[in-house]
Amino acid sequence: MQFTSEQRLDDGVLAREFTLGEIPGTLWTPGSAAPVPLVLMAHNNGLPKADSRLVARARYTAARGYAVATIDAAGCGDRPRSAAAEQIRAELRQAVQAGRPADELDELFESPVGPLVAQAVPEWQAALDALLRLPDVGGPVGDSGGWAALGIRLAVAEPRLVAAGFFAGGYVPRAQREEARLVTVPLLFLLQWDDQGNPRRRALDLFDAFGSKEKTLHANLGGHTGTPWFELEDGCRFLDRHLK
Amino acid sequence: MQFTSEQRLDDGVLAREFTLGEIPGTLWTPGSAAPVPLVLMAHNNGLPKADSRLVARARYTAARGYAVATIDAAGCGDRPRSAAAEQIRAELRQAVQAGRPADELDELFESPVGPLVAQAVPEWQAALDALLRLPDVGGPVGDSGGWAALGIRLAVAEPRLVAAGFFAGGYVPRAQREEARLVTVPLLFLLQWDDQGNPRRRALDLFDAFGSKEKTLHANLGGHTGTPWFELEDGCRFLDRHLK
Numbered sequence: 316m317q318f319t320s321e322q323r324l325d326d327g328v329l330a331r332e333f334t335l336g337e338i339p340g341t342l343w344t345p346g347s348a349a350p351v352p353l354v355l356m357a358h359n360n361g362l363p364k365a366d367s368r369l370v371a372r373a374r375y376t377a378a379r380g381y382a383v384a385t386i387d388a389a390g391c392g393d394r395p396r397s398a399a400a401e402q403i404r405a406e407l408r409q410a411v412q413a414g415r416p417a418d419e420l421d422e423l424f425e426s427p428v429g430p431l432v433a434q435a436v437p438e439w440q441a442a443l444d445a446l447l448r449l450p451d452v453g454g455p456v457g458d459s460g461g462w463a464a465l466g467i468r469l470a471v472a473e474p475r476l477v478a479a480g481f482f483a484g485g486y487v488p489r490a491q492r493e494e495a496r497l498v499t500v501p502l503l504f505l506l507q508w509d510d511q512g513n514p515r516r517r518a519l520d521l522f523d524a525f526g527s528k529e530k531t532l533h534a535n536l537g538g539h540t541g542t543p544w545f546e547l548e549d550g551c552r553f554l555d556r557h558l559k
Numbered sequence: 560m561q562f563t564s565e566q567r568l569d570d571g572v573l574a575r576e577f578t579l580g581e582i583p584g585t586l587w588t589p590g591s592a593a594p595v596p597l598v599l600m601a602h603n604n605g606l607p608k609a610d611s612r613l614v615a616r617a618r619y620t621a622a623r624g625y626a627v628a629t630i631d632a633a634g635c636g637d638r639p640r641s642a643a644a645e646q647i648r649a650e651l652r653q654a655v656q657a658g659r660p661a662d663e664l665d666e667l668f669e670s671p672v673g674p675l676v677a678q679a680v681p682e683w684q685a686a687l688d689a690l691l692r693l694p695d696v697g698g699p700v701g702d703s704g705g706w707a708a709l710g711i712r713l714a715v716a717e718p719r720l721v722a723a724g725f726f727a728g729g730y731v732p733r734a735q736r737e738e739a740r741l742v743t744v745p746l747l748f749l750l751q752w753d754d755q756g757n758p759r760r761r762a763l764d765l766f767d768a769f770g771s772k773e774k775t776l777h778a779n780l781g782g783h784t785g786t787p788w789f790e791l792e793d794g795c796r797f798l799d800r801h802l803k
Contacts, residue, residue: 508767508776519763522778523752531787532752534766534776543775545800549793556789 316445328377335445338438339393340364340386342446343377350453352558353382353446355439355469355476357460359485363392368540369461372547376459379551381558382452383459386442388435403427417514424486432464432488436472439465443475455558459550463521467491470498478502478557480550483518484510484539492517495524502530503553505546510539560689572621579689582682583637584608584630586690587621594697596802597626597690599683599713599720601704603729607636612784613705616791620703623795625802626696627703630686632679647671661758668730676708676732680716683709687719699802703794707765711735714742722746722801724794727762728754728783736761739768746774747797749790754783 327346463481483506571590617627707725727750
């Protein structure tokens with residue numbers, strides 16, 4: 316892991332850009348020197364790590380006393396894009412905007428998103444290995460991400476993850492819907508009740524499927540990007556209960 | 560309103576028993592002299608106000624800086640019971656324990672619960688009138704009750720109520736299900752996901768029906784009486800946002 320830049324922010328949070336091989340990432344840590352628990356924060360289905368909503372959540376969580384880390388998925392953010400992948404993205408956007416029926420969209424989403432999740436997992440695990448070697452990053456490790464599909468796969472595959480916060484707002488591939496029952500860590504599931512791009516029934520079924528004995532659903536009105544501000548603190552309270 | 564006893568508790572909270580005509584009630588207030596916002600806290604479908612779960616919630620909320628008030632519904636707690644009402648209760652208990660089908664139980668619950676709600680509303684409004692005249696009780700007024708049916712009726716009928724927290728765990732009469740869309744105050748709805756006595760689909764449909772632009776659902780595992788402890792503080796944070 317190589318740090319390529321650092322910036323001390325107003326609230327004392329230190330933001331550091333890093334690379335791990337070809338993977339670009341960002342690490343935010345609070346002002347303190349002592350090692351703090353680590354929170355992985357992936358953005359939904361490959362949105363870039365520089366997205367303002369992710370950055371705002373990461374900074375808030377870091378200021379609350381956590382190390383927060385994110386990486387760009389392959390073909391996303393600053394990483395090289397293939398023409399084929401760009402073509403598929405364009406088709407997906409058109410299909411969504413054209414209001415194609417849900418089952419057609421499912422098939423369109425399944426082929427790019429499934430492999431994106433599968434490819435991201437070893438990259439996140441490598442990042443986790445490297446991050447836990449840093450002096451100011453301790454354990455335990457939690458997830459507070461906007462990418463439920465990746466979160467599910469990681470929660471099943473990565474024993475170091477002890478608590479998971481997922482956002483129900485992007486396509487979850489069949490394989491992850493089927494393995495949701497294998498997720499057993501304490502879980503907080505965030506749902507926008509009137510998210511036009513996200514079938515509510517499927518999100519509620521997914522919540523029902525999770526195998527965790529301790530699981531909580533928070534649903535709010537406000538549309539896909541309208542998660543109320545108070546959920547930031549609710550999310551941190553969940554992390555406090557399990558990582559501190 | 561006549562106070563009949565008072566007790567100063569360990570956390571500084573003052574607990575006072577009162578009567579308002581034939582209506583017995585309890586008022587909890589924090590240690591401070593300054594007027595604090597008022598929270599009405601009805602227990603589910605006429606459970607007594609002395610029930611330990613209600614008392615615990617009331618004390619926690621009062622210690623957080625609220626005046627909290629409850630009254631016993633007609634025929635409940637210390638109030639006189641009619642033989643006819645006791646007979647109906649016994650039949651209901653038997654029907655639930657015998658595992659009668661949901662639609663049969665609906666009809667059995669509808670006849671006692673509907674009138675219980677209707678009768679309770681003017682009593683709560685009279686209590687509200689009297690409570691707001693006390694020097695240490697100010698506004699605004701919120702509801703954080705375990706009796707959703709009463710809460711819905713009050714939220715529609717009583718303009719002084721500015722925020723409502725309901726627990727989805729008791730029979731809600733048809734009339735209240737139909738007027739849920741008229742509830743427009745900010746709302747927090749608490750659901751036990753695996754509450755055997757409470758059809759989940761109906762609770763989710765009720766949440767969907769509420770007319771409030773700002774509404775939040777918190778669902779947890781744990782069965783009817785297994786609401787996790789952290790929901791106490793979540794409930795107070797909701798009240799803070801709207802009453803303070």
